[in-house]
Amino acid sequence: MSRSDDAAGGTGASEVDVIVIGAGPAGEVVAGRCAEAGLSVTVIEHERVGGECSYWGCIPSKTLLRPGEVVAAARAVPGAAGAVGGVRAGVDAAAAFARRDEMVGGYSDEGQLPWLRERGVSVRRGAGRLVGERRVAVLAPDGGEQVLTATRAVVLATGTRATIPPVPGLAEADPWDNRSATGARAVPARLAVLGGGAVGAELAQAFRRLGSAEVTVVESGPRLLAREEPFAGDEVRAAFEAEGITVHTGRRAVAVRREAPGTPGGPGGPGTPRGPVVVTLDGDGGPEHVVADEILVAVGRTPATGELGLPVVGLPARGFVEVDDRMRATGVAGDWLYAVGDVNGRALLTHMGKYQARVAADAITGRLDPAGRPAADRADPGAVPRVTFTDPQVSAVGRTEAAARAAGLDVRAVTVPTASVAGSSVRGTDAVGTSQIVVDTARRVLVGATFVGHDTQEMVHAAAIAIVGAVPLEDLWHAVPSFPTVSEVWLRLLEAYGL
Ligand SMILES: Cc1cc2nc3c(=O)[nH]c(=O)nc-3n(C[C@H](O)[C@H](O)[C@H](O)COP(=O)(O)OP(=O)(O)OC[C@H]3O[C@@H](n4cnc5c(N)ncnc54)[C@H](O)[C@@H]3O)c2cc1C
Numbered sequence: 001m002s003r004s005d006d007a008a009g010g011t012g013a014s015e016v017d018v019i020v021i022g023a024g025p026a027g028e029v030v031a032g033r034c035a036e037a038g039l040s041v042t043v044i045e046h047e048r049v050g051g052e053c054s055y056w057g058c059i060p061s062k063t064l065l066r067p068g069e070v071v072a073a074a075r076a077v078p079g080a081a082g083a084v085g086g087v088r089a090g091v092d093a094a095a096a097f098a099r100r101d102e103m104v105g106g107y108s109d110e111g112q113l114p115w116l117r118e119r120g121v122s123v124r125r126g127a128g129r130l131v132g133e134r135r136v137a138v139l140a141p142d143g144g145e146q147v148l149t150a151t152r153a154v155v156l157a158t159g160t161r162a163t164i165p166p167v168p169g170l171a172e173a174d175p176w177d178n179r180s181a182t183g184a185r186a187v188p189a190r191l192a193v194l195g196g197g198a199v200g201a202e203l204a205q206a207f208r209r210l211g212s213a214e215v216t217v218v219e220s221g222p223r224l225l226a227r228e229e230p231f232a233g234d235e236v237r238a239a240f241e242a243e244g245i246t247v248h249t250g251r252r253a254v255a256v257r258r259e260a261p262g263t264p265g266g267p268g269g270p271g272t273p274r275g276p277v278v279v280t281l282d283g284d285g286g287p288e289h290v291v292a293d294e295i296l297v298a299v300g301r302t303p304a305t306g307e308l309g310l311p312v313v314g315l316p317a318r319g320f321v322e323v324d325d326r327m328r329a330t331g332v333a334g335d336w337l338y339a340v341g342d343v344n345g346r347a348l349l350t351h352m353g354k355y356q357a358r359v360a361a362d363a364i365t366g367r368l369d370p371a372g373r374p375a376a377d378r379a380d381p382g383a384v385p386r387v388t389f390t391d392p393q394v395s396a397v398g399r400t401e402a403a404a405r406a407a408g409l410d411v412r413a414v415t416v417p418t419a420s421v422a423g424s425s426v427r428g429t430d431a432v433g434t435s436q437i438v439v440d441t442a443r444r445v446l447v448g449a450t451f452v453g454h455d456t457q458e459m460v461h462a463a464a465i466a467i468v469g470a471v472p473l474e475d476l477w478h479a480v481p482s483f484p485t486v487s488e489v490w491l492r493l494l495e496a497y498g499l
């Protein structure tokens with residue numbers, strides 16, 4: 001089988017071992033790992049190799065959060081505080097945007113191609129869609145179409161797009177989604193954010209610290225970060241309110257109006273300023289309207305499956321592609337169709353998509369896992385790590401207390417203040433947050449852990465290892481945390497449990 005690399009525009013082979021549709025983080029990894037195992041692989045991408053994460057997700061959002069985080073951290077350290085102004089005054093938005101541009105490679109995927117090239121993966125530019133069993137049509141940017149055949153497997157890795165809810169007037173108001181927000185070139189004076197999940201919370205704080213005078217988060221559920229422990233959302237809310245971000249929970253936008261959309265080239269003509277947007281809220285307890293200069297929609301994700309031709313193989317035309325633990329699409333016979341990453345809806349996180357990609361590649365190539373077992377997803381749902389990069393951070397892995405009980409586990413949760421250890425105080429005067437472990441009382445092992453606080457992002461992997469390794473509490477007792485680190489919170493938690 002030929003291994004032509006047509007990333008530069010060649011034609012490539014029409015029959016290969018594996019075809020991957022979508023070259024985001026999940027698609028890249030499944031393609032690379034299959035190729036490393038000696039298979040011929042073509043990956044089809046209609047935008048940029050690297051996907052949402054690289055250009056409009058993880059990377060730009062974390063880059064835009066970072067300046068505000070550093071300035072806030074410095075302000076909490078007597079001796080350093082004088083070197084920076086106020087939390088927002090110290091942030092240079094133009095320089096932050098320039099750094100963002102650098103981190104996204106100037107929105108070019110040139111830097112992402114060598115990794116695939118080195119593995120002999122062929123990249124086809126165009127939109128892929130299923131046209132039969134193991135058959136995929138590629139619609140090239142020039143309108144040409146070619147049908148490719150996979151002798152072994154087709155892997156769907158097309159990810160998701162921002163969901164725009166059917167709120168009257170919202171679409172006409174030309175709202176921001178994660179792409180426009182992470183790609184912003186100016187800071188709106190007033191920003192309204194619909195949705196208080198990870199996207200909404202991170203970007204609300206990023207823009208407040210980049211200089212937005214008013215940021216208002218409207219969340220329909222009872223709290224921010226609903227997937228996490230309730231105390232996490234409450235503590236992030238308290239931090240938001242302390243720095244002037246308004247949070248409305250239990251409220252929905254029922255109408256949106258923008259007098260003059262005024263986008264460059266739009267109804268108001270090139271360069272016309274956009275008029276303010278007025279968001280009408282339902283529910284009680286707060287204002288009826290929020291007025292802002294931009295409105296960011298962050299209410300969840302819609303799988304990019306509508307154009308994939310799924311009915312051809314007997315699957316519903318839209319929605320997430322359901323998979324088994326080997327990442328095979330359920331309901332499709334013959335073990336040839338796989339789905340990895342956001343598109344299967346299991347865990348919408350880059351690292352989990354890449355883990356699923358390794359599982360799928362090994363399932364396709366027949367490689368056993370390091371323990372000699374057939375490749376399978378053994379992390380989800382019990383050991384999914386996640387970090388929300390707000391300040392304070394919410395770093396968690398495994399099940400929340402409620403999710404553990406819902407899964408039928410008999411658990412006991414203990415909490416301690418993250419600030420109860422010297423490492424937190426040495427870091428600064430602003431220590432906040434709660435840390436918690438959720439313990440399976442029958443096995444005396446961790447099934448969940450959450451650390452809210454500063455610099456907790458690096459603590460979560462220790463908890464992941466404790467959960468995946470099913471380390472008994474009695475053994476964890478001998479894992480001595482260094483002094484003075486924030487990790488000493490582990491010791492406080494074990495003591496709180498009664499050890
Ligand atoms: C603002 C924001 C911040 C985030 N921050 C984090 C974070 O900090 N950490 C984290 O773990 N996750 C984060 N995420 C989630 C993360 O971005 C996704 O989980 C991840 O990008 C999913 O990877 P994927 O490969 O499954 O899909 P995607 O990254 O969406 O890639 C799919 C690719 O498929 C292509 N494609 C789609 N349809 C077709 C087609 N028919 N033919 C050819 N190509 C096609 C697309 O162009 C795209 O390149 C964030 C998301 C957002 C929106």
Ligand SMILES: NC(=O)c1ccc[n+]([C@@H]2O[C@H](COP(=O)([O-])OP(=O)(O)OC[C@H]3O[C@@H](n4cnc5c(N)ncnc54)[C@H](O)[C@@H]3O)[C@@H](O)[C@H]2O)c1
Nearest residue numbers: 195196197198199200218219220221298299300348387388
């Ligand atoms: N740091 C990270 O790892 C990170 C950062 C960003 C995104 N992500 C991933 O991206 C995924 C998508 O994030 P997201 O924040 O878009 O979705 P989400 O599902 O996490 O949160 C969306 C929120 O919007 C609320 N909502 C829904 N409809 C609403 C409406 N009409 N009005 C007001 N609120 C409404 C929901 O109650 C929910 O709390 C997440 O699942 C997460 O895994 C991860």
